Amino acid sequence: MLYLHIPFCQSRCIYCDFYSTTGTAALRAEFVRQLCRELEWRKDYLPQAAAEVSAPSQDDRKGVRPKSGTGRTAHLSSVYWGGGTPSQLHESEIETLFEAIHSHYTLLPEAEVTFEANPDDITPQLVSRLRGCGVNRVSLGVQSFSDTLLQMLRRRHSAARAIQAVETLQAGGIDNISIDLIYGLPGQTLEGFRSDCRQALSLPVTHLSSYALSVEPHTPLSRMIDRGQLQPADEELFLAQYEVLLDATAAAGYEHYEISNFCRPGFRARHNSGYWKGVPYLGVGPGAHSFDLVSRRANSPDLPAYIQASGSDVPHETERLTRQDRINELVFTSLRTSDGLDLARVEQQFGPAVRQTVARCALPHLRAQRLEQCGTVLRLTRSGLFVSDSVMSDLMLSS
Ligand code: SF4
Numbered sequence: 487m488l489y490l491h492i493p494f495c496q497s498r499c500i501y502c503d504f505y506s507t508t509g510t511a512a513l514r515a516e517f518v519r520q521l522c523r524e525l526e527w528r529k530d531y532l533p534q535a536a537a538e539v540s541a542p543s544q545d546d547r548k549g550v551r552p553k554s555g556t557g558r559t560a561h562l563s564s565v566y567w568g569g570g571t572p573s574q575l576h577e578s579e580i581e582t583l584f585e586a587i588h589s590h591y592t593l594l595p596e597a598e599v600t601f602e603a604n605p606d607d608i609t610p611q612l613v614s615r616l617r618g619c620g621v622n623r624v625s626l627g628v629q630s631f632s633d634t635l636l637q638m639l640r641r642r643h644s645a646a647r648a649i650q651a652v653e654t655l656q657a658g659g660i661d662n663i664s665i666d667l668i669y670g671l672p673g674q675t676l677e678g679f680r681s682d683c684r685q686a687l688s689l690p691v692t693h694l695s696s697y698a699l700s701v702e703p704h705t706p707l708s709r710m711i712d713r714g715q716l717q718p719a720d721e722e723l724f725l726a727q728y729e730v731l732l733d734a735t736a737a738a739g740y741e742h743y744e745i746s747n748f749c750r751p752g753f754r755a756r757h758n759s760g761y762w763k764g765v766p767y768l769g770v771g772p773g774a775h776s777f778d779l780v781s782r783r784a785n786s787p788d789l790p791a792y793i794q795a796s797g798s799d800v801p802h803e804t805e806r807l808t809r810q811d812r813i814n815e816l817v818f819t820s821l822r823t824s825d826g827l828d829l830a831r832v833e834q835q836f837g838p839a840v841r842q843t844v845a846r847c848a849l850p851h852l853r854a855q856r857l858e859q860c861g862t863v864l865r866l867t868r869s870g871l872f873v874s875d876s877v878m879s880d881l882m883l884s885s
Contacts (some may be wrong), residue, residue: 487760488562488591490521490583491771492569493789495602500640500710501668503702504571505773505787507620516686517792518579520800524584524770527798531558531768555859560591562767564598564757571627573607576760577615584619593620600625600664605643605651613658613872623662623755624655625695631685632678635671640706640715643686652689662753663680669727671699678785679727696731697746698724725872732868745825745866745874762819772800781806811838814882821878826865840883847881 494514495506509517527679564589572580588856593599600623601616607624616624623776643651648665655663665686669679678732679726686694701708701718710716719727732742744762747755760767773787786792786801795801807815813836818825833841848864856870856877870877 487757487765487767487770488565488587489564489757489767489774490567490572491769491774491785492567492572492575493517493737493772493787494569495573496569496574496642497640498706500638500706501699502560503705504570506563507789509789511576511594513789513793517789518575518582520793520795521583521771525583526590526801527800528768528770528776529560531776531778532766536727549757559852562587562591562593562597563765564600564760565593566757567601569602570865571603571604571607573603574611575610580615581619581692598623600605600755600757602627604626604653605648608651608654610654610658613655613660621660623664625664625666625693626655628665628686629668630671630674631672631682631807635674635678639668640673649685649689652691656690661690661692663689663691663692664688664695667694667696668699668725669696669731670719672711672718674719674727675724676723676730680730680734683731687734687740692753693747694740694747694757695747698728728872732871741824745822745871759823762823764816764819809836810883812836817881818878821864821866821874822880824865826860826863827881828863830862843882843883849875853879 490503494509494517495502495816496508498506498508502703507738552675575583580774599619599621600762601621602625603612604629607681618863627641628643629641631648634702636644652663652665655661667679667682669682669724671861674706682698686795698717700710707716712716731748735742735748739750741751741754742748743754744758747758749755764779766778767776769783769785771787772792773808775787776785781804783802783804786803791801796835816832816835817827820831827844829841829845832844848857848859851870852859855867856873857864858867859865866877868876
């Protein structure tokens with residue numbers, strides 16, 4: 487799997503702490519040149535034998551990094567353009583980057599190629615050029631269908647523009663469309679969020695991601711709350727809005743396959759599902775993260791330093807995962823999904839003692855019906871979804 491981080495936004499939304507900047511055309515051009523170099527420099531990053539598998543190999547379980555760098559191009563089952571706002575790139579820059587991807591990697595015929603876009607940037611011309619590059623899925627940052635809330639968040643688009651973007655994508659032949667909604671926004675009522683869900687689910691989209699607003703430190707949103715300019719939503723309203731989300735998506739026939747993700751049958755996001763299944767991925771661009779089964783790597787979120795890097799790599803930090811990290815990641819990511827945590831897999835990867843510990847920690851939650859067990863698989867129940875953080879942390883091993 488390949489992730490490209492495009493660190494440009496036309497303006498900054500008040501809640502966002504993703505790495506991005508408002509850049510000039512010259513800066514963008516330099517960035518694209520450097521991103522092409524990074525794609526070449528790191529073409530051997532993905533472990534070859536395990537590049538597209540969902541579980542660590544026998545070698546990996548012993549802490550041995552799978553072979554890399556033997557000259558064969560990595561086969562990609564998905565490419566995800568995120569950011570920032572990838573649709574801030576010029577169409578010719580997007581094409582240049584796709585050429586670099588095709589020069590150094592092999593896309594599998596059924597690869598999912600997702601492009602994140604701001605609704606304001608969607609034009610028939612962009613859609614046609616994206617299709618020409620092989621993009622087959624677009625993720626639109628809609629966030630809300632209330633113009634008042636969109637303006638409060640300093641989003642660029644309006645609700646009408648978001649609806650029009652979906653129509654333009656469809657007319658241009660991209661019908662695998664995901665939209666994002668946020669709940670728990672200051673000033674957002676229960677009825678207002680219900681109306682957002684209704685509007686989203688009435689559109690011809692295949693996928694909905696909906697996250698509770700998280701107030702991150704050092705964002706304009708957190709300063710506005712500290713100054714009393716905005717009132718955060720209370721916990722009760724958050725939970726009621728999540729309940730509305732679960733009911734509305736179920737009534738629309740959507741599959742609830744991850745705590746915050748819903749899709750029409752057959753349209754799970756393959757790229758994000760790969761993250762939750764522990765598939766290795768290469769992330770390029772400033773601030774992008776990578777995972778090669780034994781370590782996690784984070785490129786520095788620093789565009790000037792990224793552009794200036796020469797040699798054979800860009801500034802980054804690497805953290806080798808301990809056995810405990812890997813056990814906890816398996817527990818955490820698996821329980822987020824409707825596929826659940828398979829205790830047989832825990833035993834296969836980490837041995838019977840770890841399985842017994844996890845099973846023992848699950849018992850109080852099974853009794854309280856926050857978890858259910860089907861065969862060897864543990865899953866969150868509907869009531870467990872509302873307290874998922876505490877259930878997952880109870881099942882994680884502490885040092
Ligand atoms: S467009 Fe997306 S990445 Fe850019 S500031 Fe807004 S939320 Fe953040």
